[in-house]
Amino acid sequence: ETGVTQTPRHLVMGMTNKKSLKCEQHLGHNAMYWYKQSAKKPLELMFVYSLEERVENNSVPSRFSPECPNSSHLFLHLHTLQPEDSALYLCASSHHRQGNLGSPLHFGNGTRLTVT
Amino acid sequence: KQEVTQIPAALSVPEGENLVLNCSFTDSAIYNLQWFRQDPGKGLTSLLLIQSSQREQTSGRLNASLDKSSGRSTLYIAASQPGDSATYLCALYSGGGADGLTFGKGTHLIIQP
Numbered sequence: 001e002t003g004v005t006q007t008p009r010h011l012v013m014g015m016t017n018k019k020s021l022k023c024e025q026h027l028g029h030n031a032m033y034w035y036k037q038s039a040k041k042p043l044e045l046m047f048v049y050s051l052e053e054r055v056e057n058n059s060v061p062s063r064f065s066p067e068c069p070n071s072s073h074l075f076l077h078l079h080t081l082q083p084e085d086s087a088l089y090l091c092a093s094s095h096h097r098q099g100n101l102g103s104p105l106h107f108g109n110g111t112r113l114t115v116t
Numbered sequence: 117k118q119e120v121t122q123i124p125a126a127l128s129v130p131e132g133e134n135l136v137l138n139c140s141f142t143d144s145a146i147y148n149l150q151w152f153r154q155d156p157g158k159g160l161t162s163l164l165l166i167q168s169s170q171r172e173q174t175s176g177r178l179n180a181s182l183d184k185s186s187g188r189s190t191l192y193i194a195a196s197q198p199g200d201s202a203t204y205l206c207a208l209y210s211g212g213g214a215d216g217l218t219f220g221k222g223t224h225l226i227i228q229p
Contacts, residue, residue, distance in 0.1 A: 004159070033216065042120070043160075043205070045216025056216065090159055104150060105217065107159035 003027040006091050006108035013081065014116055021076040021111045023091030030096060032074040033105070034066060037088040049074060081115045088112050118143045118210045122220035130228050131198060137191040137223045139206030144184045149208040150217065151180050151191050160205060164191070196227045 004025045013019050025032065034046040048056040049068040063085075065077040074091055088110045094103040119142045129135055139149075148167045152160040164173045164180040166189070172181040179192040193200055203224045207217035 006159075035216075040221070042219040042221050043207075043217075048216060058216065092160075104162040104165050105152075105160070106162065107152075109157070109159040112157075 003106050004091055004093055004108035006089075006111050008111060009109065010112045010114075012114045012116060013078070015081060015083070017081075018077070018079045020078065021089055021091075021113075023074040023076075023108055025072055025074075025091075025093040025106070025108075027093060027106060028095075029093035029103075029106070030071055031094045031103075032068060032071070033092040033094075034074065034076055035090040035092060035107075037090055037110070039087075043090070047076075078113075081113075083115050086113055086115045118146075118208070118218045120206055120208060120218050120220035122204075122206055122223050124223060125221065126224040126226075128226040128228060129196060131196060133196050134192070134194050135196055135225075137193070137204050137206075137225070139189040139191070139220055141187045141189075141208055141218075143210060144187050145210060146184065147209045147211050149180075149182055149189050149206065151178075151189075152205040152207060153202045154205060154222070155202050163204075198227045198229050201225055201227045 007022045031050045033048050036044045045058050046060045047066040052068050063080050067075040090110045091108045092105045094105050096103045121140045123138045150165045151163045154160045166173050166182045177194040182189045203222040205222045207219040
């Protein structure tokens with residue numbers, strides 16, 4: 001079992017659907033992240049949570065709504081997405097926020113999202 | 117705004133060769149730099165992390181160097197193996213209130229058996 005688990009692995013949804021991505025980390029980390037990986041583009045940071053508090057929202061559209069109920073779980077709620085939102089969504093965790101001595105990031109295997 | 121460039125975008129070499137992957141960045145005021153590997157359809161695996169005060173880090177056949185003044189980092193892979201085939205990503209943390217890493221687009225590496 002990997003340290004960071006994401007479900008589902010694949011998701012196809014219509015533009016009017018509501019779905020949620022789930023991430024769980026078993027590493028005892030304090031910070032969790034959502035990244036978006038699109039074809040031909042670098043990974044983009046979407047959200048950062050530290051000790052369950054959101055510390056950064058990188059100007060992400062409101063159709064993406066994160067939730068962090070505790071330090072082990074992170075969700076990304078999706079609503080009224082666009083086809084250009086199709087991408088690999090990666091969750092990551094670290095012992096500290098990157099600002100604190102640069103703890104290595106541990107990634108999940110991602111959710112491949114296709115919006116039709 | 118920090119920008120990270122990785123050259124080459126793709127590389128194919130015979131098994132057994134030593135090789136170097138390059139990463140350059142525009143703002144030398146960084147806190148740390150990480151190298152990751154990504155296998156197809158998978159997430160990223162952290163390989164090496166270099167703090168800004170360090171010049172290099174080694175793990176097995178991998179050696180990463182950091183030259184902040186010139187805005188460069190290299191990942192050296194010794195005695196390459198087919199299992200090294202993957203995309204290698206360079207990422208750095210620049211601080212300034214942003215907690216996320218800035219990533220390059222990666223180098224897609226193929227090691228020919």
